[in-house]
Amino acid sequence: MQKPFEITVLGTSSATPTRDRNPSAQYVRLDKHYFLIDCGEATQLQLTKYNLRLQKIKYVLISHLHGDHYFGLPGLVTSMALFGRVDPLYIVCPADLKPIMDAILTIGDAHMNFEIHYIFTNPNDVETILDEDDFSIHTIPLKHRIPCTGFVIEEKGPERKINLEACERYEIPVSFYEKLKWGEDFKGQSGIEIANELLTFQGYKNRKFAYISDTIYDETIVPNISDVTLLYHEATFLHDRLQRAQETFHTTALQAGQIAKLANAKNLMIGHYSARYSDLEPLLLEAKKIHLETYLAIEGEVFQLNS
């Protein structure tokens, strides 16, 4: 069984919430790691609604400082404190967020028994902001009205499985198995070399999730999201409103499909819908014309990433 890597959608609206749609937020689980990407107003209420544990979240990633992407953060953080959190929280965000959070927590006399570590995003260059044993996170500059970054969460792990029969036949020491799993060829003391493929099977490929919101259509991001398992890309408008999309630095559903196709994304999830669309089916159909494996982000839905 592959480790869990799943996205729970908490909000899909753009700019303002609607009767049925909350502002942007996604809860991401990768094995034992829990992330929140964007945190629109009422995200903590959505977490409760979908039975997701607030305190498990260790990393909060904020794409940019339009309110529909972060107005839920002060409430999330103060609730973490009120519920007795002691574990540190990592907030990955534009630098301008910190003084606002500091002022809010100071003025409210919040009793914080945990540390907040801020990691500031760079809106101009691709950067590795976290590089852990089993995952990494990169930021990607996006083109929006204010500084904005996308995020790529990438699984790291051995992709080969031991071929026990072959390993025994070649008398490979068990101590070398871990290296084999990571794809190394065997090199014996006698100088013998045995190609990894003779000793292993293809295991699970590492998975990759890219979160791209908000941005105008921008092909320069493609090399940074190539071969993603799941691409979340904003699709604020239908393509008949291309001009409006360009004016507001947003993307159409058709264009989201194009980015997914160019990036060879396995799956595409679209979201960040304009309030003008009560029926989302036309957005889905438009993206599917370009990239068949497209899905609608819907509040409460869970997307499993499989290699």
Next chain:
Amino acid sequence: MQKPFEITVLGTSSATPTRDRNPSAQYVRLDKHYFLIDCGEATQLQLTKYNLRLQKIKYVLISHLHGDHYFGLPGLVTSMALFGRVDPLYIVCPADLKPIMDAILTIGDAHMNFEIHYIFTNPNDVETILDEDDFSIHTIPLKHRIPCTGFVIEEKGPERKINLEACERYEIPVSFYEKLKWGEDFKGQSGIEIANELLTFQGYKNRKFAYISDTIYDETIVPNISDVTLLYHEATFLHDRLQRAQETFHTTALQAGQIAKLANAKNLMIGHYSARYSDLEPLLLEAKKIHLETYLAIEGEVFQLNS
């Protein structure tokens, strides 16, 4: 028919939202005036849910700067802007809120086509902060962990109705009728004086709504809320948790009943319930023991004030 004076409850939780309860907010209509008192996270979603118009709100009153009383304000204001508001908005609040709002609006590059006028509350003295032709608002210092004020919204208008038959009999000029409605005695040019009661009937008494949250039990507020038509008073705990209430500067349901009784409040509405109570009936019963006309604040319920 008396002019509408009604309170719609938008949130009743204390500190953190729960599965069923939102943080504090009340939507108040007094005739053609619309007020929002406190604005916890997701208040704008509650307004939509209950079909209340965001743009009608002219005055937002914020009691204090704990997040459960104002974290919905940035979202409310930016949505007002996104929906094209041009009418000014008046925010009555502690002075520390302004720099936070300014920073949020600047950083988010909000396109504001309306003015925000801030009126800063004084946590130390009773103050009249608005005095219009047909209503006034006073603030009352409350005793909480951080500076906090309660609010009294008071209707202003003539309370007497013309007794036509009597006025004709005494030959009162019609031009004097307006003064009679406001309770003046008639003074003729000849020096004649006729007592108002001979010329008028009792009309509708002006109504008064007091909003008292958050505070420790404090009898010093009583003179400032005497004879209110409706007293909203926080009742975070049952009285068996008096010590906890005192430590956290909150009130018990029994104490809320006592304040209502001392103030001779016509009706009491309690709210701001601790998350520990899923069943609110015990809180209601406890307050009713002291003040019979007590009601529970419940999300979506509307309370009409009648003289």
